Amino acid sequence: MRILVLGGDGYLGWPTAMHLSARGHTVAVADNYLRRRLCREEDVDALYAVPDLNERIATWQATSGYTIRPFIGDLKDWDFISEVFTEFTPDAIVHYAEQPAAPYSMLNRKAATLTLENNLMVIANTIFAVREFCPAAHIVKLGTMGEYGTPDIDIEEGWLDIEHNGRRQKFLFPRQAGSLYHTTKIMDTDLLWFYVRVWDLRVTDLMQGPVYGIFTDETGSDEKLLPFFNYDELFGTVLNRFVVQAVAGIPLTVYGKGGQTRGYLNIKDTLNYVRLALENPAQQGELRIFNQFTETFTVNELAAKVQNAGTALGLEVRVQHLENPRVEAEEHYYNPQHTGLLDLGLQPNFLTADVLRSMLGFVTEHREKIVTDRIFRKTTWK
Amino acid sequence: MRILVLGGDGYLGWPTAMHLSARGHTVAVADNYLRRRLCREEDVDALYAVPDLNERIATWQATSGYTIRPFIGDLKDWDFISEVFTEFTPDAIVHYAEQPAAPYSMLNRKAATLTLENNLMVIANTIFAVREFCPAAHIVKLGTMGEYGTPDIDIEEGWLDIEHNGRRQKFLFPRQAGSLYHTTKIMDTDLLWFYVRVWDLRVTDLMQGPVYGIFTDETGSDEKLLPFFNYDELFGTVLNRFVVQAVAGIPLTVYGKGGQTRGYLNIKDTLNYVRLALENPAQQGELRIFNQFTETFTVNELAAKVQNAGTALGLEVRVQHLENPRVEAEEHYYNPQHTGLLDLGLQPNFLTADVLRSMLGFVTEHREKIVTDRIFRKTTWK
Numbered sequence: 100m101r102i103l104v105l106g107g108d109g110y111l112g113w114p115t116a117m118h119l120s121a122r123g124h125t126v127a128v129a130d131n132y133l134r135r136r137l138c139r140e141e142d143v144d145a146l147y148a149v150p151d152l153n154e155r156i157a158t159w160q161a162t163s164g165y166t167i168r169p170f171i172g173d174l175k176d177w178d179f180i181s182e183v184f185t186e187f188t189p190d191a192i193v194h195y196a197e198q199p200a201a202p203y204s205m206l207n208r209k210a211a212t213l214t215l216e217n218n219l220m221v222i223a224n225t226i227f228a229v230r231e232f233c234p235a236a237h238i239v240k241l242g243t244m245g246e247y248g249t250p251d252i253d254i255e256e257g258w259l260d261i262e263h264n265g266r267r268q269k270f271l272f273p274r275q276a277g278s279l280y281h282t283t284k285i286m287d288t289d290l291l292w293f294y295v296r297v298w299d300l301r302v303t304d305l306m307q308g309p310v311y312g313i314f315t316d317e318t319g320s321d322e323k324l325l326p327f328f329n330y331d332e333l334f335g336t337v338l339n340r341f342v343v344q345a346v347a348g349i350p351l352t353v354y355g356k357g358g359q360t361r362g363y364l365n366i367k368d369t370l371n372y373v374r375l376a377l378e379n380p381a382q383q384g385e386l387r388i389f390n391q392f393t394e395t396f397t398v399n400e401l402a403a404k405v406q407n408a409g410t411a412l413g414l415e416v417r418v419q420h421l422e423n424p425r426v427e428a429e430e431h432y433y434n435p436q437h438t439g440l441l442d443l444g445l446q447p448n449f450l451t452a453d454v455l456r457s458m459l460g461f462v463t464e465h466r467e468k469i470v471t472d473r474i475f476r477k478t479t480w481k
Numbered sequence: 482m483r484i485l486v487l488g489g490d491g492y493l494g495w496p497t498a499m500h501l502s503a504r505g506h507t508v509a510v511a512d513n514y515l516r517r518r519l520c521r522e523e524d525v526d527a528l529y530a531v532p533d534l535n536e537r538i539a540t541w542q543a544t545s546g547y548t549i550r551p552f553i554g555d556l557k558d559w560d561f562i563s564e565v566f567t568e569f570t571p572d573a574i575v576h577y578a579e580q581p582a583a584p585y586s587m588l589n590r591k592a593a594t595l596t597l598e599n600n601l602m603v604i605a606n607t608i609f610a611v612r613e614f615c616p617a618a619h620i621v622k623l624g625t626m627g628e629y630g631t632p633d634i635d636i637e638e639g640w641l642d643i644e645h646n647g648r649r650q651k652f653l654f655p656r657q658a659g660s661l662y663h664t665t666k667i668m669d670t671d672l673l674w675f676y677v678r679v680w681d682l683r684v685t686d687l688m689q690g691p692v693y694g695i696f697t698d699e700t701g702s703d704e705k706l707l708p709f710f711n712y713d714e715l716f717g718t719v720l721n722r723f724v725v726q727a728v729a730g731i732p733l734t735v736y737g738k739g740g741q742t743r744g745y746l747n748i749k750d751t752l753n754y755v756r757l758a759l760e761n762p763a764q765q766g767e768l769r770i771f772n773q774f775t776e777t778f779t780v781n782e783l784a785a786k787v788q789n790a791g792t793a794l795g796l797e798v799r800v801q802h803l804e805n806p807r808v809e810a811e812e813h814y815y816n817p818q819h820t821g822l823l824d825l826g827l828q829p830n831f832l833t834a835d836v837l838r839s840m841l842g843f844v845t846e847h848r849e850k851i852v853t854d855r856i857f858r859k860t861t862w863k
Contacts, residue, residue: 273653
């Protein structure tokens with residue numbers, strides 16, 4: 100299959116491109132290095148340097164024998180995205196090309212505007228490009244479990260049958276997100292759902308939880324193939340940040356009571372989930388939605404797991420409850436379904452002591468590169 | 482009250498500005514003449530020429546003694562919107578400043594992109610400006626009944642209590658719109674609802690149906706004070722278009738079976754609804770939603786009303802069913818609630834034979850200006 104990965108330089112985009120390439124798919128990546136630029140501007144570079152796409156692709160070709168075609172440019176620019184779609188002619192598109200950080204989207208007006216404009220105009224151009232150049236192509240869009248927020252009812256996979264005054268209809272599951280970033284993902288779903296109905300697009304919208312991890316089957320022994328590993332409060336996801344805090348000997352920062360529950364997954368599961376969605380495409384005119392996570396934990400549970408694994412390695416790991424800088428429920432009901440991807444055959448990777456030991460060990464090798472004042476920047480939602 | 486009308490040059494914006502001004506409010510308008518530019522580009526100018534805001538304001542001052550302050554510029558531009566908010570310091574904002582036409586939003590990629598970018602970036606800047614310059618100000622936002630689409634269940638006013646697996650919660654009423662324009666209004670609601678929860682904004686979101694009519698209590702006898710009157714399929718709403726077709730002696734164009742039902746209102750009711758919302762503001766931290774229409778009709782019923790009124794005036798009015806260029810249900814359940822604004826005291830204006838006679842008479846006076854090939858441009862949703 101010819102697969103175009105939008106945002107192919109990102110934490111998940113690059114490992115996805117390698118993963119699909121290693122399974123014999125013809126892969127191209129498009130990226131404008133937005134995440135790199137934002138991290139540099141905010142002085143929150145990742146733990147180790149990551150080569151640019153040309154160097155990554157050369158390394159991948161040297162180690163695997165497979166190649167990946169790069170397109171460097173801004174997908175908001177119609178001339179650029181047209182060129183990508185006409186030159187590569189994809190059968191499927193994996194769309195990661197969004198500003199991916201909730202805290203960044205809440206940083207200030209400029210960051211909020213960038214998030215809104217980037218994310219909305221890229222999904223729009225993606226839809227218009229598929230419509231114009233490859234209307235039968237399958238769009239696999241990364242959404243987020245955060246679209247649902249933390250409702251007081253069970254979370255179904257994307258849809259809900261509603262009965263009201265004796266009449267029934269199936270609707271998109273009600274959505275109310277906890278950050279502007281997550282709200283742009285709701286808007287993406289609004290837009291996809293509209294054009295699926297009008298233009299019979301073929302779309303899978305993956306409601307993904309927070310991802311953790313560094314290694315995939317393709318990263319191998321060459322560190323040049325590793326994804327970004329951010330550990331700051333802007334771009335670093337919570338478990339990755341906790342691992343760095345444990346290694347650096349600073350307390351794990353839990354916001355508020357720590358009862359916030361989310362559905363987590365290993366980066367390896369992201370790749371398998373996305374591949375399974377590609378290999379089992381949605382129908383023309385279908386918006387198919389899967390909830391993409393493996394296990395649910397509270398933040399307190401995550402902190403305890405890192406503490407236990409760190410202590411076993413001889414680290415002294417403390418946990419500190421900070422005043423919550425976000426506007427969110429710190430204790431809440433959370434019961435999301437996630438059977439769709441398992442039904443497609445996923446063998447999940449769980450957050451075991453082994454996984455944590457491996458992450459802690461790797462970060463320890465890079466411990467001298469940790470810049471501790473990157474970890475907590477006091478970005479508040481208010 | 483100091484009221485800032487965003488989009489104050491529009492079909493509804495200008496009459497709203499006069500209406501509030503005539504009731505003693507201090508009014509400013511902001512507009513970038515986007516609608517004028519788009520109508521000119523698409524060769525669908527309104528029935529009669531409308532003077533620019535400076536001339537309208539001078540005329541209004543001469544006839545009423547009241548003045549209105551104009552700000553000409555693009556609300557997507559932060560420098561401009563900051564200047565408006567710091568110079569005028571509103572107590573309330575009425576936000577009409579969006580690309581308002583569903584068919585225009587479906588015309589082509591360029592029009593779609595403009596609609597999405599304009600509408601989203603203006604609502605975002607409005608939110609950020611309120612947050613920065615006047616956090617207690619009341620935002621009265623024009624949404625649309627089209628956000629709900631035509632669900633097979635009763636439409637409540639904005640919210641729905643959902644019971645699922647024995648648990649209950651109140652959510653935004655499920656939304657699925659019939660055009661990109663309507664979808665941008667869903668996104669506006671998503672964005673407002675997020676920032677209401679995080680920043681305690683004070684918002685009323687008015688889900689308005691299609692508006693008809695020309696005259697308000699303030700338009701008086703000076704034609705320079707009249708709003709735009711578009712009769713084309715892009716910017717002309719259905720009843721206004723039917724009236725022009727009746728006068729021009731060309732068949733009323735009903736799309737498909739004509740069973741499409743919507744909630745309509747006279748332009749006079751728009752002004753009263755908006756004023757009532759302003760005079761009875763939402764609470765801080767509240768997203769209050771009203772369904773803003775007066776009567777529901779099918780398109781066939783509207784056509785029959787125009788036909789009857791036209792025949793009584795000696796016109797020969799035919800009705801023609803065209804193949805539907807839109808993707809929409811032509812026969813559907815439709816039962817929307819709309820008690821909120823009536824509870825605030827609105828005295829509604831119904832679509833009587835008198836109202837139609839007055840519209841037909843006025844358009845007859847301008848009949849030589851009708852350009853018939855503006856009426857149907859074959860804009861399709863597919």
